[in-house]
Structure formats: C-alpha cells, structure tokens
Amino acid sequence: MFKSKIVKLVVNDVRFPTSLEQHGSDAMHSDPDYSVAYVVVETDADLKGYGLTFTVGRGTEIVVCAVEALSSLVIGKTLEEIVTDFSAFYRLLTSDGQMRWIGPEKGVIHLATAAILNAIWDMWARAESKPLWKLLVDMDPRKLIRCIDFRYITDALTEQEALDILEKAKAGKEEREEQMLKEGYPAYTTSCAWLGYSDEQLSQLCSAALAEGWTRFKVKVGADLQDDIRRCSLIRKMIGPENTLMIDANQRWNVGEAVSWITTLAEFRPLWIEEPTSPDDILGHAAISKALVPLGIGVATGEQCHNRVMFKQFLQASALQFVQIDSCRVGSVNENLAILLMAAKFKVPVCPHAGGVGLCELVQHLILFDYISLSASLNNRMCEYVDHLHEHFRSPTVIKNAHYMPPTDPGFSCEMLDESVQKYGFPHGDVWRSILKQKGSQDNFSE
Ligand SMILES: C[C@H](O)[C@@H](O)[C@@H](O)[C@H](O)C(=O)O
Numbered sequence: 001m002f003k004s005k006i007v008k009l010v011v012n013d014v015r016f017p018t019s020l021e022q023h024g025s026d027a028m029h030s031d032p033d034y035s036v037a038y039v040v041v042e043t044d045a046d047l048k049g050y051g052l053t054f055t056v057g058r059g060t061e062i063v064v065c066a067v068e069a070l071s072s073l074v075i076g077k078t079l080e081e082i083v084t085d086f087s088a089f090y091r092l093l094t095s096d097g098q099m100r101w102i103g104p105e106k107g108v109i110h111l112a113t114a115a116i117l118n119a120i121w122d123m124w125a126r127a128e129s130k131p132l133w134k135l136l137v138d139m140d141p142r143k144l145i146r147c148i149d150f151r152y153i154t155d156a157l158t159e160q161e162a163l164d165i166l167e168k169a170k171a172g173k174e175e176r177e178e179q180m181l182k183e184g185y186p187a188y189t190t191s192c193a194w195l196g197y198s199d200e201q202l203s204q205l206c207s208a209a210l211a212e213g214w215t216r217f218k219v220k221v222g223a224d225l226q227d228d229i230r231r232c233s234l235i236r237k238m239i240g241p242e243n244t245l246m247i248d249a250n251q252r253w254n255v256g257e258a259v260s261w262i263t264t265l266a267e268f269r270p271l272w273i274e275e276p277t278s279p280d281d282i283l284g285h286a287a288i289s290k291a292l293v294p295l296g297i298g299v300a301t302g303e304q305c306h307n308r309v310m311f312k313q314f315l316q317a318s319a320l321q322f323v324q325i326d327s328c329r330v331g332s333v334n335e336n337l338a339i340l341l342m343a344a345k346f347k348v349p350v351c352p353h354a355g356g357v358g359l360c361e362l363v364q365h366l367i368l369f370d371y372i373s374l375s376a377s378l379n380n381r382m383c384e385y386v387d388h389l390h391e392h393f394r395s396p397t398v399i400k401n402a403h404y405m406p407p408t409d410p411g412f413s414c415e416m417l418d419e420s421v422q423k424y425g426f427p428h429g430d431v432w433r434s435i436l437k438q439k440g441s442q443d444n445f446s447e
Pocket residue numbers: 023024025026029032056190248250303353354355356384
C-alpha cells in the first residue's frame with residue numbers, strides 16, 4: 001500500500017443550492033451555496049484518497065484551478081515518500097518558489113493545499129485501515145510532530161515542547177478513547193438560527209432540537225440590532241436559563257461597534273461572540289476580548305484565520321478565548337496539529353468550526369484526537385454541528401444525544417457519493433443545468 005505511487009489527481013467543482021432556502025445565511029454571507037472543491041487522488045494500486053475544501057459558491061472554480069496548479073507537486077510521489085517526512089511534503093506544497101507568491105499559506109492557494117492534503121491524510125488512514133482520528137491517536141508522538149512545519153511558530157511552541165505536551169497527555173488516554181466510543185464528543189447546533197430564517201422557523205427548529213436533546217445553540221447576529229434582540233430573546237426563552245447560547249456576527253462590525261452591540265446583547269448571556277470583526281484584526285480582537293471580560297463573554301474565532309502564524313498571534317495577544325479550528329481553511333491535519341498543540345500550551349479550549357458541506361465529517365476526527373491525546377478536558381469544549389448535506393457522503397457523521405460518535409470507517413470521512421458529485425457538479429450537473437436554465441428564462445422574461 002505505502003509503495004503505491006500517485007498517478008492522477010481529479011478535482012471537481014460541486015455546489016449545493018442552499019441559498020434557495022437561506023440555509024447557512026449570516027450577516028455577511030446572505031446567499032451561500034455550500035460547495036466544495038472535491039479532490040480524488042488515485043494511485044497505481046487500489047488505494048485512493050478523497051479530500052475537499054469548503055466554499056460558499058461563486059469562486060469555487062478558482063480553487064479548482066489552484067488545486068490543478070499544485071497537482072504537479074503531488075503526482076509521481078508514493079504515499080511512503082510523503083508520510084515519512086510529511087512536514088517536508090507540506091513545505092513543498094506551501095513554499096513552491098513561484099506559487100508561494102500567490103499566498104503564502106493563505107487565501108485560495110491555501111484552500112487548495114487543504115483539499116489536497118486532506119486527500120493524502122485520507123489515503124494514509126485508509127492504507128492503515130483506521131479512521132483518521134485513530135491513526136492520530138495511535139501515532140507515536142515523534143512521528144506526529146514530524147508532520148508539522150514548525151517554521152514561524154517556534155517562538156510560541158518548540159518541537160520539544162510539543163513532544164512534552166503529547167507525552168504528558170498520554171496518561172488516561174485509553175480511558176478517554178473508551179469514553180468517546182461510548183458517549184461521543186459534545187456538539188452544539190447552528191441549524192436553528194441562520195440569519196435568513198423567520199422567527200417561526202427558528203422556534204420550530206429550536207423546539208425540535210430541544211426534543212432531540214440539544215443543549216447548546218448558536219444564533220446568527222450582526223445585521224440589525226433590534227432583530228438580534230428579538231431573536232436572542234426568543235431563543236433564550238425557549239432554551240431556558242441553563243442551556244448554552246452562542247452568538248456569531250461573521251465579521252460584521254468595527255471594534256467599537258462590536259463592543260457596544262455585544263453589551264446590548266449581554267442580557268441573553270452568550271458564552272461567546274464569534275468573529276465580531278475582521279478575521280485579520282488580532283489587536284482588534286484583543287481589545288474586544290478585554291472589553292467583554294466584565295460581561296463574562298468570550299471571543300471565538302478561527303473559521304477564516306489564514307494559518308498557524310495568525311493563530312499563534314491570537315493566542316500570544318490573548319485575543320481569543322475559544323479557538324475555532326477549521327479542517328479546510330488551513331493546511332489540513334498538518335497545520336491543525338500545530339494549532340491544537342499551541343492551544344494546549346496556552347490552555348485555550350478548542351471548539352471547531354463545522355457545518356457547511358463536509359466540515360463536520362472532517363473536523364470530528366481532529367477534535368476526537370484533541371480530547372484523547374491532548375486536552376483531556378471537555379470543559380467549555382464542544383464541536384459545531386449543522387444538519388445539512390450529510391446524505392452526500394459515504395460515511396456521514398453519526399450524532400447521538402447531541403454528541404458526535406467516533407467514525408469507524410477507515411479514512412477521513414469525506415468521500416462523496418459519485419451520484420452526488422455528478423448531479424451537483426457545477427455547472428453541468430442535472431441540478432445546476434435546471435437551475436441555470438430556469439434563471440436564464442427568468443432573465444429573458446424580465447428583459
Ligand atoms: C456562510 C456560513 O454558513 C457561515 O455562516 C458559517 O460557517 C458560520 O460562520 C458558522 O460558524 O457556522
């Protein structure tokens with residue numbers, strides 16, 4: 001298996017028309033069509049790897065182009081060559097002497113890197129016949145840290161420190177793995193309160209979620225203060241004082257505006273405000289965090305944080321209280337391992353960003369590893385869950401009593417059904433052909 005040579009990389013633009021029903025809408029993304037650049041890596045043996053990166057519709061074709069540009073760095077390598085010195089392979093992809101100019105390690109090119117590396121990790125886990133979380137949990141700490149590119153972060157975390165953290169966390173690992181297999185990892189839901197949902201829809205979804213055992217809820221805010229007050233009050237009333245509420249502004253505000261807006265919403269006792277301002281504004285987040293201390297509200301961010309270097313600075317500047325890793329924004333497992341280890345060192349809880357399409361499938365593996373092999377704590381920790389589009393995956397997430405149950409199939413859980421890839425392929429799949437045709441006839445009609 002490990003000698004298999006990569007001979008082909010296929011990438012597809014797959015889009016789901018979620019905007020038609022306002023699923024996924026927030027204060028900045030009013031019409032997201034949840035989409036992926038979907039990668040299949042083929043070898044000269046039976047082994048394949050499946051990976052993806054997430055987008056919200058238009059522009060996915062640019063990510064597809066970036067994946068194609070990087071593919072020449074992958075084709076011809078064997079799995080063995082890649083994983084014996086994985087950080088060198090990571091660096092090859094992220095530091096190509098010409099292509100790094102269109103990054104480095106950020107934006108479209110980094111999304112493309114994530115898609116490719118997710119496929120390689122999937123392939124590795126399949127070659128070991130293990131789900132990815134188990135591959136990570138069983139891996140010798142020395143081998144694990146050889147997957148990480150420590151360049152630019154050694155002022156916050158050295159290889160030796162990373163190793164010490166992993167060695168120290170070995171105590172109680174088996175018990176934690178058993179606990180996860182039995183109980184699963186705690187989740188919260190964002191499915192009830194997208195910004196484009198009516199109050200009626202919000203109430204219906206919220207009472208259904210309560211009946212299913214959900215106890216943690218996230219609400220979209222940030223477009224209109226009076227709407228936010230009404231919606232937060234409605235949901236707080238429905239979930240009662242004991243359950244947990246989080247709010248998410250998706251980067252809508254300036255720093256001062258954020259503080260005053262959140263101060264008004266403080267009466268609804270949110271645990272965190274997510275992405276209050278520009279995802280690049282580390283010092284702005286630090287100022288907001290400081291201002292919110294007296295209100296007992298933390299700042300969460302990360303779904304659009306470019307890379308480990310930025311996470312390092314967020315942590316160094318005490319600019320966030322919840323680290324939201326994302327499986328498709330940064331350089332896959334390699335870079336997320338660095339971020340998880342830094343969060344462990346700074347003792348900041350990790351609460352992954354998920355949802356979209358495929359993000360839950362992927363990130364559950366990382367948070368299981370975080371609990372079993374690193375943090376050993378569930379305090380203030382939970383993983384986002386959104387109940388959309390799981391039916392398009394061969395090994396969809398399993399949620400029981402508002403917990404993620406550990407995946408059992410080998411791999412990274414993001415292989416999609418061929419039929420879905422065909423049907424939702426953009427723009428030639430059946431679904432898009434008919435949407436675009438209809439749109440075309442409407443456009444003609446209006447002319
Ligand atoms: C456009 C997307 O649905 C976002 O609103 C979503 O990722 C969100 O920020 C979240 O935290 O789930």
